[in-house]
Amino acid sequence: MIEALESLVLSLADDELIMGHRLAEWIGLGPILEEDIAFASIAQDETGHAQAYYQLLTDLGLETPDRYAFHRPAERFRCAHLVELPNFDYDYGLALVRHFLYDAAEQVRLQALRAGSYDPLAGLAERLLREEKYHWMHATTWLRQLGRSTEEAHLRLRSAMQQLWPYAWMLFEPLPHEEEMVEAGWIPPSTQLRERWLELITPLLREVELEQPEPSAESLLPLQGARAGLRSPYFDALLSELTEVAASEPDAEW
Amino acid sequence: MSLTPEQIRQWLKAVPDPEIPHVSVVDMGMIGDISVEADQVRVELVPTFAGCPAIRLLQEQIGEVLAQHGAQAEVEVVYHRAWRPEDMTPEGWAGLRKAGFALPKRLSQDPQELLAEVACPKCGSEAVSLVSPFGPTACRAIFRCHSCGEAFELFKPPV
Numbered sequence: 001m002i003e004a005l006e007s008l009v010l011s012l013a014d015d016e017l018i019m020g021h022r023l024a025e026w027i028g029l030g031p032i033l034e035e036d037i038a039f040a041s042i043a044q045d046e047t048g049h050a051q052a053y054y055q056l057l058t059d060l061g062l063e064t065p066d067r068y069a070f071h072r073p074a075e076r077f078r079c080a081h082l083v084e085l086p087n088f089d090y091d092y093g094l095a096l097v098r099h100f101l102y103d104a105a106e107q108v109r110l111q112a113l114r115a116g117s118y119d120p121l122a123g124l125a126e127r128l129l130r131e132e133k134y135h136w137m138h139a140t141t142w143l144r145q146l147g148r149s150t151e152e153a154h155l156r157l158r159s160a161m162q163q164l165w166p167y168a169w170m171l172f173e174p175l176p177h178e179e180e181m182v183e184a185g186w187i188p189p190s191t192q193l194r195e196r197w198l199e200l201i202t203p204l205l206r207e208v209e210l211e212q213p214e215p216s217a218e219s220l221l222p223l224q225g226a227r228a229g230l231r232s233p234y235f236d237a238l239l240s241e242l243t244e245v246a247a248s249e250p251d252a253e254w
Numbered sequence: 255m256s257l258t259p260e261q262i263r264q265w266l267k268a269v270p271d272p273e274i275p276h277v278s279v280v281d282m283g284m285i286g287d288i289s290v291e292a293d294q295v296r297v298e299l300v301p302t303f304a305g306c307p308a309i310r311l312l313q314e315q316i317g318e319v320l321a322q323h324g325a326q327a328e329v330e331v332v333y334h335r336a337w338r339p340e341d342m343t344p345e346g347w348a349g350l351r352k353a354g355f356a357l358p359k360r361l362s363q364d365p366q367e368l369l370a371e372v373a374c375p376k377c378g379s380e381a382v383s384l385v386s387p388f389g390p391t392a393c394r395a396i397f398r399c400h401s402c403g404e405a406f407e408l409f410k411p412p413v
Contacts, residue, residue: 034386034396041388048305052333123334130336130412131303134387137365 001184004177006057007078008186009121010068011175011227012109013053014079017069019102020046021242022087031092039095042135049128056120066254070246074231074239078175081223081232082167093156094163096146100139101168101201106132108196109187117185140204147208154209161210166219172197175227257325259288262295265323269315272308273391277349279312283341286332295320295327300337303392303412339411351375355409356397363413374399375406382406 023043030036054065063072082102087095110132113125146153172194175181182189198212205212224230246252266285267278279285279299286298297316301309313329320327339361350357356375362368369387373380379401386396387410395410 034388037386037390037396038388041392044305044307045303045392046305048303052304055331055333120334123336127304127333127336127412131392133363133365133413134410138387 001180002060002062004180004184005060005118005186006062007175007177007227008181009053009057010078011080013050013057013068014077015083015102015171016046016053017050017242018077018079018083018238020044020050021238022083022085023099025087026090026095029090035092038138042099042138045131045135049131052124052128056124059120066246070243071250074235075229077231077235077239078227078229080167080171080173081226082164082171084232084234084238085164085167086234086238091156091160093146093153094160096139096142097157097160097164098168099135100143100204101164102171103132103135103139104201105168105171105193105197107136108193108200112187112193112196116187121186143204143208147210157208157210161205162213165213166215166223169194169215170220170223170226173224173227257290257293257295259290262288262290262297262320262325262327265319266297266316268319269312272311273393274350274353274355276353277346279316281343281346281349283337283339283343283346284312286335293326295325297327297329298332299329300332300335300341302337304333305392336412350409354406355394356406357409358411361411361413365413368410368413369395369408372397372408374402374404376404377402 020043023039023046026039027036030039050069051065054063054068057068058064082098085098110125110129113121114129116122143157147157172190174190178190181187187193202212226232263280263285267280269279271277271279271282271284274282282302284300284302286300288298289296297320299309299312299316309331313331316329317327339358347357354375356372358368359371359373360367365387369384372382374382374397377399379399381400382397383400384395385398385405389396389407389410393410395408396405397408398405
């Protein structure tokens with residue numbers, strides 16, 4: 001049971017930690033000051049959520065949040081490749097579409113966990129949803145705003161959808177030990193969560209006339225195995241930056 | 255004399271919220287259950303936002319204040335339960351107002367609604383616009399008043 005629980009919680013926690021890191025990279029580079037603050041604030045929330053998830057495992061006698069975040073080899077991370085993708089040339093359209101697709105997934109996952117049978121996770125999900133509502137509001141406000149503005153904006157959103165869609169689809173790759181989680185009633189199967197995610201985003205994407213690409217088998221294939229430890233080519237550089245300070249003095253008391 | 259949770263709660267009124275001085279952690283509703291067994295005290299600390307960077311500092315300050323009263327305390331940070339604005343005391347709300355924050359008129363669970371019904375804390379005008387739902391800390395949103403021209407912050411709870 002503990003393996004299944006760690007598999008579930010790490011998938012959630014690592015998504016948050018790495019998404020938080022990527023959002024934090026926008027500090028000082030946002031298109032307007034308010035967006036700089038928004039991404040910084042959301043990054044702080046996501047990092048805090050990661051810590052709260054790790055703490056849940058710590059309370060069960062597993063590792064501490066700092067050990068999970070800063071002293072873990074790359075292959076023991078369980079995040080989706082969507083959050084590992086770099087910000088490339090800091091295209092706000094790309095960042096916004098990732099934020100939208102990811103936060104929609106968070107809404108769906110947290111609502112499912114809140115209704116799930118594992119009390120510590122259900123309670124935590126209730127807490128996090130109350131914060132995540134602001135993230136979701138932010139993502140949908142800007143999607144609607146830019147989706148109905150200039151041709152340039154729409155072009156950037158379309159190209160971001162093309163690029164990110166397979167990655168977003170694979171947020172719902174089945175987790176290792178998933179059968180056990182489903183049987184215990186902690187969370188529904190990933191395929192069912194993906195359906196709910198599509199139900200949430202489809203009307204919004206229609207509203208701004210953004211098509212959902214068909215995920216082809218060949219676009220999905222290289223993304224398989226993320227939840228079992230297969231990292232993207234971008235991960236090592238990210239991890240070494242994230243852990244640079246902690247690694248400089250591994251035994252330090254912070 | 256044996257320690258009581260009420261006594262401990264009273265002592266903890268000396269611990270301010272580091273980001274909102276003049277409001278104690280007790281009045282902010284951040285102190286959950288308190289238990290005393292023999293001389294060992296256990297205090298639950300319930301963060302407003304999970305990513306609040308002041309949590310570690312608060313844990314230390316709570317431990318120090320109780321130590322000054324001769325009590326050994328373990329401060330447990332609670333994530334598996336949400337902090338709710340309803341947990342704040344009337345003194346807590348008054349302290350926020352005194353610190354210059356606008357307060358939500360109604361504790362709606364819809365962030366759009368919560369951010370739509372706001373009055374300027376300086377002049378009371380409702381002719382205000384939201385500049386950013388995200389401010390210098392997780393629990394603040396930035397507004398501008400069109401009547402008096404001042405910028406101000408709304409205390410923005412998790413909803």
